[in-house]
Each structure stands twice: as C-alpha cells, then as structure tokens.
Amino acid sequence: MDTKLTQPAKKFNWFSLFWEGVTHMSILGKTLWIVVIIKLMVMFGILKPFFFPDFLNSKCQNDKDKAAYVIEQLIDRTNHTP
Amino acid sequence: MEILNASLVNWSRAQFAMTAAYHWLFVPLTLGLGVMMAIMETNYVRTGDEKWRKTAKFWQTIFGINFAIGVATGIILEFQFGTNWSNYSWFVGDIFGAPLAIEAIVAFFLEATFISIMFFGWNRVSKKAHLTATWLTILGATLSAYWILVANAWMQYPVGMNFNPDTVRNEMTDFWAVALSPVAVNKFFHAVLSGWGLGASFVVGVGSWYLLKKRHVDFALKSIKMGAAFGFISFILLAVTGDGSAYQVAQKQPMKLASMEGLYKGKTGAGMVAFGILNPNKQAYNDSIDPYYFKIELPKLLSLLGYRDINAFVPGINDIVDGGYTLPDGEKALSFDEKKEHGQLAIQALANYRKAKQEGRDADAAEYKNTLQENYAYFGYGYLKTGQDSIPHVPLTFYSFHLMVIIGFYFILMFAIVWYFGHKKKMESAKWLQYIALWSIPLAYLAGQLGWIVAEVGRQPWTIQDVLPVQAAVSGLSTGNVITTFILFATLFTLLLVAEVTIMVKQIKKGPEI
Numbered sequence: 001m002d003t004k005l006t007q008p009a010k011k012f013n014w015f016s017l018f019w020e021g022v023t024h025m026s027i028l029g030k031t032l033w034i035v036v037i038i039k040l041m042v043m044f045g046i047l048k049p050f051f052f053p054d055f056l057n058s059k060c061q062n063d064k065d066k067a068a069y070v071i072e073q074l075i076d077r078t079n080h081t082p
Numbered sequence: 083m084e085i086l087n088a089s090l091v092n093w094s095r096a097q098f099a100m101t102a103a104y105h106w107l108f109v110p111l112t113l114g115l116g117v118m119m120a121i122m123e124t125n126y127v128r129t130g131d132e133k134w135r136k137t138a139k140f141w142q143t144i145f146g147i148n149f150a151i152g153v154a155t156g157i158i159l160e161f162q163f164g165t166n167w168s169n170y171s172w173f174v175g176d177i178f179g180a181p182l183a184i185e186a187i188v189a190f191f192l193e194a195t196f197i198s199i200m201f202f203g204w205n206r207v208s209k210k211a212h213l214t215a216t217w218l219t220i221l222g223a224t225l226s227a228y229w230i231l232v233a234n235a236w237m238q239y240p241v242g243m244n245f246n247p248d249t250v251r252n253e254m255t256d257f258w259a260v261a262l263s264p265v266a267v268n269k270f271f272h273a274v275l276s277g278w279g280l281g282a283s284f285v286v287g288v289g290s291w292y293l294l295k296k297r298h299v300d301f302a303l304k305s306i307k308m309g310a311a312f313g314f315i316s317f318i319l320l321a322v323t324g325d326g327s328a329y330q331v332a333q334k335q336p337m338k339l340a341s342m343e344g345l346y347k348g349k350t351g352a353g354m355v356a357f358g359i360l361n362p363n364k365q366a367y368n369d370s371i372d373p374y375y376f377k378i379e380l381p382k383l384l385s386l387l388g389y390r391d392i393n394a395f396v397p398g399i400n401d402i403v404d405g406g407y408t409l410p411d412g413e414k415a416l417s418f419d420e421k422k423e424h425g426q427l428a429i430q431a432l433a434n435y436r437k438a439k440q441e442g443r444d445a446d447a448a449e450y451k452n453t454l455q456e457n458y459a460y461f462g463y464g465y466l467k468t469g470q471d472s473i474p475h476v477p478l479t480f481y482s483f484h485l486m487v488i489i490g491f492y493f494i495l496m497f498a499i500v501w502y503f504g505h506k507k508k509m510e511s512a513k514w515l516q517y518i519a520l521w522s523i524p525l526a527y528l529a530g531q532l533g534w535i536v537a538e539v540g541r542q543p544w545t546i547q548d549v550l551p552v553q554a555a556v557s558g559l560s561t562g563n564v565i566t567t568f569i570l571f572a573t574l575f576t577l578l579l580v581a582e583v584t585i586m587v588k589q590i591k592k593g594p595e596i
Contacts, residue, residue, distance in 0.1 A: 016206075017198065018198060018202065021198065021201065021202025028143070028147075028589065032147060032585070035150060035151060035578075035581055036150050039578065047158075047161065047570065048161055051570060052567070053164075053165060055164060055168035055557040056172060057164075063249070066172060067172075067248070067249050067250040070169055070172045071247075071436055073554070073558070074429065074432065074554060075436075077554045078429055
C-alpha cells in the first residue's frame with residue numbers, strides 16, 4: 001500500500017520570522033542595523049540628555065509652575081521683543 | 083527675565099529649518115519608492131513573472147537603506163519643541179500633542195510591524211500575505227505623514243481650539259476640525275504626491291544610469307516605463323493640489339500669497355507671475371521702489387487660483403498692512419495697527435486676568451477673560467512693532483515658490499517624454515534623455531525643499547498664524563547653546579547623509595539580482 005507522506009503546513013510564527021530574519025541577515029542588513037543603533041544611541045543617549053533637556057522641566061517643578069512661567073514670558077516678551 | 087535677542091530667535095529658527103530640511107531628504111523617497119515597489123510586487127503577484135519579483139526586491143533594498151538611515155530623524159524636531167520652543171510647546175498644548183501621539187502609536191507601529199514581514203518574510207509567508215504587508219508598510223508611512231501634516235496645518239490655520247488662561251494652553255474643542263482641516267487635507271495630498279514624484283524621478287534616474295552603463299537593460303526599461311507613468315500622473319496631480327494650496331493660502335494666509343507673488347499693491351483680476359526678477363533695492367513695503375526689475379505675468383490667473391474668480395481682488399502686502407479692503411465674506415479688512423491694538427488688548431487682558439486671579443477678584447477676572455477671548459484672534463500682533471514685522475522674507479518666498487513651480491512643470495514634460503520614448507522602445511538608444519533623467523534626480527529633491535521653504539518662511543513671523551510670533555515662542559536659552567547644537571546637528575545629519583549616499587550608491591552599483 002502506498003503511503004503518501006505530506007508535510008504539515010508551517011504555522012506563521014513571529015518569533016521564528018524575526019529570529020530567522022536576523023540570523024540570516026545580509027552584510028547590508030547588518031550594516032544598516034548598526035547605523036540605526038548608533039544613531040539612536042547618539043540621539044537618546046547623548047543629544048537628548050546633554051543638549052536637549054526639556055526647558056520647562058529644568059525651570060519648573062510642576063504644571064502650575066510651568067503655566068506661571070509661560071504666562072510671565074508671554075507678557076514680558078511684549079516689552080523685550082527684538 | 084531672560085534677555086531675548088534677534089540672534090537667539092534666528093539661530094533657533096535656523097536650527098529647526100536645517101533639521102527639518104535634512105528630515106525631508108529621507109521622507110519623500112520612503113513615500114514614493116514605497117508605493118512604486120508595492121506596485122511592482124503587485125505585478126509579480128498578478129503575473130507570476132519572477133522578473134517583477136526581483137525588480138521589486140531591488141527597489142525594496144534601496145527603500146530599506148533610505149528608511150534605516152532616515153528613521154527617527156524626525157524625533158530631532160520633537161527634541162527641539164521641548165528645548166528651543168518651550169513657550170510654543172506649552173502654548174499649543176494638546177493640539178500639537180494629539181496628532182503627534184497618534185502618529186507615533188498608530189502609524190509608526192503599523193509601519194514597524196509590517197516592515198518586518200516585508201523584509202524577512204519573502205520565503206516565509208504566502209505571496210499575497212507578503213504583498214499585503216508591503217502595502218500596509220507604505221500605508222503606515224503615509225498615515226505618519228498625515229498626522230504630522232495635521233500638526234503643521236494647524237500652525238498655518240489654527241482651528242478647533244479655545245485658549246485657557248488658567249493653564250495658558252490652547253485646548254482642543256473640536257478634534258475633527260483639526261484632523262480634517264481643509265489646509266491639512268490639501269497639504270497632505272500635496273506633500274505625499276511630492277514624495278511620489280521624487281520616488282518616480284529616482285527610479286527613472288537610476289534606471290537611466292543602468293542604461294548608460296548598458297547593465298540590467300530589461301530591468302532598467304521596466305523600471306523606467308513604470309516610473310515615468312507614475313511620475314507623470316504624480317506631477318499632474320501635484321499641479322492640481324498646488325492649485326488647492328494656493329486657494330487655501332489666499333483664504334487663510336493672504337500675506338503668504340502676496341509674498342509668494344511679490345505682490346505689494348493689490349489688484350482686481352490679478353495676474354500670476356510666470357517669471358520675474360525682484361528688485362533687491364526694495365527693502366520696505368511702504369517705500370516707493372518698484373518691487374520688480376522684470377516680470378512676465380499670466381493675466382487674471384492669481385485671482386482665479388486664489389478666489390476661483392478671474393476678477394477677484396487679490397490683496398497685496400501694502401493692502402494687508404494698511405487694511406480697508408473688502409474681504410471675501412464682505413467684511414472690511416483690519417489694518418496692521420488695528421490688529422496690533424487687538425493683540426495688545428488681549429495680552430494686557432491676560433496680564434490683568436492673572437493679577438485678578440492672584441488677588442481673588444473673580445468678577446474682574448471674568449471680565450478680563452472676556453476681553454482676552456474677544457481679542458484672542460490677533461493675540462500675536464501685540465508682539466509686533468510695525469507693519470514690516472508682519473511680512474515674511476519676500477525674495478526667499480517668491481523665488482522658492484516660482485522655482486518649485488518651474489521644476490514641477492519641467493517634470494511633467496520630462497516624464498511625458500520618457501514615457502513616450504519607453505513606449506516607442508526608443509529609450510535604450512536615447513543617451514541624451516538618459517543623462518537628463520539621471521541629472522533630474524536632485525531637482526526633485528530641490529523642489530521638495532523649496533515647497534517647505536514657501537510653507538514655513540511664508541508664514542513668518544508666525545509659529546501659529548496671527549496668534550504666536552517666533553519671538554514669543556522661542557525658549558530663553560543662550561545663543562551660544564543654540565549655535566553649539568546647530569553645529570552638532572549639522573555634523574550628525576551630514577554623516578547620516580554621507581552614509582546613505584555611500585551605501586545606496588554601492589547597492590545601486592551592485593545592481594539587481596536578475
């Protein structure tokens with residue numbers, strides 16, 4: 001009696017998609033990922049904390065203080081507009 | 083109290099402009115190339131022709147390079163809202179925050195989720211599933227663009243909000259007025275189509291390079307023919323949405339339109355300048371110097387574009403400053419001085435309201451709040467000194483607008499010719515046309531940048547039209563800090579751009595696997 005062997009259909013799996021994709025990545029893919037990672041590290045690790053702190057957070061403790069600060073700026077800028 | 087100086091304002095503006103300009107080098111190619119590679123993959127799924135699969139895969143690789151280098155460059159702009167434009171950030175409140183939040187959560191995750199299937203799933207999911215992922219990736223990118231442009235459109239035409247003097251924030255009262263603002267909708271189509279046009283010029287240009295090198299000829303001809311048709315349609319539609327933009331600008335930002343056209347004295351049945359050279363000696367709107375050395379005008383076209391009436395009155399810069407002309411709704415236009423008076427009343431009312439609240443004088447506070455709300459529409463004019471302050475840089479706006487339009491019409495012609503040559507099977511031998519197509523790629527990038535210069539320089543001095551000028555919006559940082567970060571950003575973005583061009587050129591030289 002002939003038996004027909006059939007392969008069961010492979011179920012879609014996010015993890016294996018990513019794992020196989022990452023582990024079989026081309027040199028180009030790896031290069032681009034390195035660029036992305038370095039870029040994000042520079043942006044969030046260096047630029048944001050050291051050069052782009054939130055200005056109002058550095059001046060004010062809470063939302064009420066921020067509103068008070070901004071209103072003072074809005075009123076005062078009419079006298080000191082360059 | 084921080085001492086504000088013009089240098090701080092200008093460096094802050096320059097920094098934002100520079101980072102936005104760099105960001106806009108990457109985004110249009112994502113939008114345009116994304117659609118084209120999706121169409122190519124659709125051809126593959128429909129026909130089963132492996133050549134279309136390999137064509138789509140090649141352009142997908144180029145898409146991936148551009149996407150990887152460009153991703154998150156927009157976040158730099160958000161950094162600056164918090165650091166360099168803190169008054170503006172606080173003042174706009176949730177109006178700005180909501181579209182940006184939606185952009186991040188919905189659009190980005192849609193893009194990020196399906197891009198992984200697009201790149202990793204070629205042999206792991208069915209053809210149709212992969213094609214769906216490709217289209218959903220580009221849909222995600224396009225949706226991102228929509229919400230960012232909703233935010234920008236609100237700066238040009240602030241609607242759907244109410245100013246709360248207690249929180250000193252604009253609060254959204256009508257989400258749909260903001261989300262479906264006619265300025266936002268038109269801006270979205272115009273910006274996305276500019277990306278499609280750029281993508282098409284890129285494909286046609288790179289395809290032409292392969293023809294010049296006599297490499298991958300079949301792939302190149304397929305890409306060029308498709309790119310030319312896509313580009314032609316995109317630029318035709320760009321002209322239509324450009325018309326829509328002019329209409330919106332005429333209604334909502336008449337000073338921008340007047341600057342775009344170098345129109346100082348308004349006219350009934352105003353013509354549109356097809357070509358002109360401005361007189362650099364004209365320094366002030368109210369001097370008697372002729373604004374033009376020379377111009378060629380298309381009669382009545384500006385009235386038609388701006389007001390859908392060839393005999394409509396189009397106000398010039400002088401009219402807008404002096405006021406007194408009749409608006410489309412029949413009302414008399416206020417002069418700059420009248421608007422300034424309203425603005426000063428509003429700002430003074432805000433100051434009085436704050437004092438009254440601090441002193442517990444609730445009845446007085448309610449009266450001041452009324453005065454503030456009655457005059458709020460011209461709040462920003464209270465910061466300006468003279469009519470000249472309300473006028474953007476006319477030469478930059480004028481030349482950017484006209485050069486952008488010329489490039490747009492050039493591309494309509496170029497794509498028509500390329501498509502014709504492709505159709506007649508003459509493209510392979512037309513070396514002159516291959517060179518033109520290749521060297522046209524930078525023009526598409528230039529047109530995109532010029533469009534943003536018109537939009538953003540043309541709205542000066544406003545961060546929010548009529549409500550908040552740049553000098554009130556900027557953070558009181560030291561100019562030295564801003565110069566330092568300007569240099570840092572210029573360095574970072576230049577490195578990214580060099581990386582992109584290097585990697586992309588290497589991949590293009592390698593060619594498709596056909």
